Amino acid sequence: MSKDSPIGIFDSGVGGTSIWKEIHELLPLEHTIYLADSDNAPYGEKPEEEIKRLSVKNTEKLLEMGAKIIVVACNTATTNAIKHLRSTYNLPFIGIEPAIKPAALYSRKKCIGILATKGTLSSELFAKTSDLYSKDTKVVEVVGSGLVELIERGRKDSPEMEKLLTSLLQPMIDAEIDYLVLGCSHYPFIIPTLKKILPPKVSFIDSGMAVAKQTRLVLRSLDLLTESRQHKPEFFTNGDPHILDRIIPAPSDTFSISYMDF
Known part of the structure; x- marks a missing residue:
């Protein structure tokens, strides 16, 4: 993993873009990759083992895409699965808990x-x-x-x-x-x-700014803050890309959205 590797972010759907926004504003040079697991939303009514399975699935995909750190931008996934993720994978995870x-x-x-x-x-x-x-x-x-x-x-x-x-x-x-x-x-x-x-x-x-600050703190402590040019954020969804496009809190010409089966 290198400084220019992306920050991986996943949520049960489009909601975690509220977390992405804070991270992007605080760390504008960082390359961010966001997974919206909308096909499986919501996570909140699912049993713990199913939440863990989905969180592992999302983590594996972000690892395939070269993530240097993973932000679990979902309260339900954090409270039910982040302990398992941290014990399974050798990279830092940032969670989100109710403030x-x-x-x-x-x-x-x-x-x-x-x-x-x-x-x-x-x-x-x-x-x-x-x-x-x-x-x-x-x-x-x-x-x-x-x-x-x-x-x-x-x-x-x-x-x-x-x-x-x-x-x-x-x-x-x-x-x-x-x-x-x-x-x-x-x-x-x-x-x-x-x-x-x-x-x-x-x-x-809400916890958005706290998550962004913790992400910066961890990257800095590991000497993984990027020193290169700004990257265009990438968003991937297994749901309707048009809904994600309408809700992302940024101008539509500043990011890319793709449908992906994951």
Whole structure:
């Protein structure tokens, strides 16, 4: 592996592009390769062994493409599979976990909400993190059932999405949370709808920038930060490329998208 090898990123679909955006902005010279496993989305309702199998599949493909580091841009895959990946492969993995710590720290009302998938909220890693950082804070956990599916279908701004979120978020509104942790990399794309439903006092926290900074830190510590020219980001999906094209937070002429069966 060399400094000019790519940063590999994978997610259960298009949501992890919210993580890619932060990495690309912080490390613009780096070559990034993104895998959207949309054909198998969502991961959140799958059993742990299936999540591990899919994570291994994605990892193997990124290794074939020469990745020097792999970012697991999926909360469910991180909480259920990253320990297995780190023990199996000899390269660094960066995971993404719900940002419970800053939410609990900043909350004045000591009442926060966590919107995440079933796979994340039921994982051992999430339980440990929540117990560690939210002892003095009321935590309202809500499973975002159906949200990833709508986003993957290009329906993130639809009336259907607003109706579903209105129903899901009612327990958080009733509890008067002041911070909402977005525990899935898909969810930053529905912040405009979340703002329409939740009181203005509610702040949102996701893990994108923290993941980007950790990626830079690890690459720097291994002397693997690139010193060459900027590369054009590459995106690959086994789903509909048009949906990925519409959701990537960058001008369409600055990256490439290809369909790939993986």
